């Protein structure tokens with residue numbers, strides 16, 4: 001086991017010091033773009049102020065004969081724009097693919113100082129993080145990169161879910177992780193053909209009625225267990241959990257519901273695969289104004305975070321104060337980026 005005193009040391013001479021705390025950033029949606037598609041690339045400039053994170057996808061959904069064009073397109077895009085407060089991420093190909101090494105070496109060499117986060121797919125265990133961590137440190141040192149590039153793992157294999165706690169704790173370079181429901185379904189042998197969301201056959205049927213009338217049926221959430229496991233692994237290591245993709249682009253209501261469950265359970269954001277999912281993620285992963293105003297009442301009623309108070313007939317104590325603080329801290333981050341919500345929250 002690595003000595004605790006070595007955990008925060010750079011893994012290569014000349015690599016930047018690892019962060020001790022994650023940089024504070026609003027990451028409600030990670031918006032995917034395919035780097036080889038020139039039409040999409042041409043719109044990146046107008047997308048930057050509309051999203052919290054832009055991610056150049058190099059992995060699944062990019063055809064094998066377009067992998068290099070996607071990588072070069074990402075590099076050109078990264079060079080061409082100032083991203084300001086918007087995060088710049090890439091999803092590279094997996095460690096066992098013929099493209100991973102060139103993805104990482106070429107991107108860090110060309111735009112290492114602009115890249116915030118490298119999303120690593122199909123992570124099976126902490127060994128995948130150790131390898132990527134060491135490689136990134138070597139490349140950062142070689143190219144004089146000034147700030148550490150973070151790693152975001154996709155949780156999308158049965159083995160990855162089994163090892164989720166070790167993955168979350170593997171390195172100070174860990175930014176967080178996303179549920180990858182499509183690959184995870186296949187890896188687990190689930191009998192579905194969807195990218196995230198529910199399934200009409202996965203549910204609970206009410207007991208038979210004495211009068212023989214119809215029994216109520218309620219669909220259940222296929223992802224509840226995995227999201228809960230991921231949230232605990234991430235938050236206990238001070239990193240961030242995310243819902244991943246929701247593939248039914250037309251079904252905005254189901255997308256909103258799935259994202260909302262993830263938000264309530266502790267997730268910081270979700271992927272957007274289509275522009276119409278950006279607004280949903282923004283709405284869902286920003287706290288509701290009523291909740292923020294109520295949270296502020298709790299914080300004001302118990303300025304030192306202890307004691308007991310009654311607000312609108314509900315008992316408040318140290319624990320509800322902490323919940324209020326989670327909501328209000330997030331509201332402050334959202335308000336700094338969104339003047340309309342700042343006003344609705346009453347935050348100047």
Ligand code: GLV
Nearest residue numbers: 156180181182183
């Ligand atoms: C995402 O990569 C997924 O497999 O769902």
Ligand code: MG
Nearest residue numbers: 060156180183
């Ligand atoms: Mg996947």
